[in-house]
Amino acid sequence: MCASISGFSKLSKSKKIDWIVETYFFNAKETKNILKQYWNTNEKLQQLHDEFIENTITNYYLPLGVAPNFLINGKFHTIPMAIEESSVVAAASNAAKFWMDRGGFKTKVIATTKIGQVHFMYQGNKETLNQFFKHIKQQLIDDAKPITKNMEKRGGGILDIELRDKTQDIKGYYQLHASFETLDAMGANFINSCLEQFAKTFKTQALAFDGFSEEEKNIQIVMSILSNYVPDCLVRAEVSCKVEALHEDITITAEEFAAKFIQAVHIAEVEPYRAVTHNKGIMNGIDAVVLATGNDFRAVEAGVHAYASRNGRYSSLSHAKVENDVFTFWMEIPLALGTVGGLTGLHPLVKLSLELLQNPTAKELMQIVAVAGLAQNFAALRSLTTTGIQQGHMKMHLMNILNQFEANDAEKLTLIEYFKTNVATHSAVVEAIENLRLKIND
CATH class of the missing domain: 3.90.770.10 (3-hydroxy-3-methylglutaryl-coenzyme A Reductase; Chain A, domain 2)
Structure with a gap:
């Protein structure tokens, strides 16, 4: 019977598996064997894989x-x-x-430009916000220098920051729309770190900006995150x-x-x-x-x-x-x-x-x-x-069908040869396997 569990992430790998197989599977021993047969025999390598993600129970192989x-x-x-x-x-x-x-x-x-955005809400005067952004733009870049220093040494870094008005879509919604060059790194962590620093500086400096009323100073940062839409990369x-x-x-x-x-x-x-x-x-x-x-x-x-x-x-x-x-x-x-x-x-x-x-x-x-x-x-x-797509695709898919029906090596050789000159649909393969086995049994 399915059940919830508290503290699952704190259990050992072995205990996690015990709970899973006992809760969800009828044959606990067989399920454990399936999971364990995909473990790497090299313990150090297996530990490396275990630590890629959380709550690892086995490896999922792809060819x-x-x-x-x-x-x-x-x-x-x-x-x-x-x-x-x-x-x-x-x-x-x-x-x-x-x-x-x-x-x-x-x-x-x-082009290789990547994008990140600070999404925020502001309910005040638009022109005052534009003035504030012009006033603060260079400081946004300067305050991120500890993050961008090494990237800049390699020729990358922050390319530009724009203030974008999105209030036509959502009332009070604006963005800091930033572009980056991250060279040989995909750059997600780098970009997100820069964005979070932009947000911190932006909010802090808004509180000290004389041009804002007390109400306007209350800028709400919604989130700071890179975009996976990269039309300029x-x-x-x-x-x-x-x-x-x-x-x-x-x-x-x-x-x-x-x-x-x-x-x-x-x-x-x-x-x-x-x-x-x-x-x-x-x-x-x-x-x-x-x-x-x-x-x-x-x-x-x-x-x-x-x-x-x-x-x-x-x-x-x-x-x-x-x-x-x-x-x-x-x-x-x-x-x-x-x-x-x-x-x-x-x-x-x-x-x-x-x-x-x-x-x-x-x-x-x-x-x-x-x-x-x-x-x-x-x-x-x-x-x-x-x-037509099926002729080539089904011939390549043939081995999957043969394995599905647990064909032995002799059967595979016979049927691979047969389908070199015959159309390999799923039903045709199944029929050929059955006929071959009937012929052998006779």
Whole structure:
């Protein structure tokens, strides 16, 4: 029977597990064995993982794969990808191989500005608030110097602070809207520390400002927090080639493929129902690399999807065209990433992934991640506009279905060979397993 518990966080790991299995599971012994089989046998490494978060009971594994042959700005990369979805790594690898012989991927970082805001309420005269802000702006920056000193030595820091009037949306609502450069760090802790100092200085100095009435001095700080919407932290990735060089599929001409591909992108630009799935495919590639390199994929997801809606309607992140007989496929996306801080120096596989990428700077990682997303999108659209998405996806999903039905090694070999020339739907695989077993039993 389910129950509440007091002081759970203070229990040992073993006691936490005891309470969980005894409260929620019928077979306590089997559940404990499942949890423990995912523990690392290296006690020091397991302790490291236990301390990443609170109330840890075991490790949750994802496969870490690699996609080779990515030619980016004339340099080859093998990209690490942590993901559970079948066909993602294969699709990225196929796209990399396709474009390797057509000039590869071209990328550039457009901007790296990140944003944080102090949200506050003020009920007084707007012009007086503007005067106060002009009076206090430099002190806001100066009072944050102990926080920004080291970042400034490396070339980063606070770029600007603006006072923004949001009273049309909420009565009395204003912001200190600050922009930052955080270099190779994602910078969340740095930005939040600066914002909290801004808020402290702002509130303290308001009490001493002669221009405010006693009532106006009572500024209410609501919260101080960075934004994961980073429309000015942009990277561009693209591929291009002569239309005739797209010819690879005997069932469709290069010209037909280019036209159909561009139509598919245009549909995603105007139809939100399609755009969500279209962009989800892009994020298959992006999230996998973001996760492998110890970055915050939830923040990236939120920021990217907000960017896809920036014009008032959710739309495709990628675009395609043919001009002067040249096919071009590209996207510009916001990516706030880091290669120092956080898990980058702690998680052994994150360190390995970054080393595999030749220890990139944050700007270089932005470009690699964008390429992974564009490659994934190209592979998906290529399948959709030619053979259909299921043919390739279900063949990659085949092993999951075989494992679900506990196929042995001999059965796997037989069925993998069979589905090289047959359509691999879930029902077809199930039927093939059952027929194979009936034949063996007969």
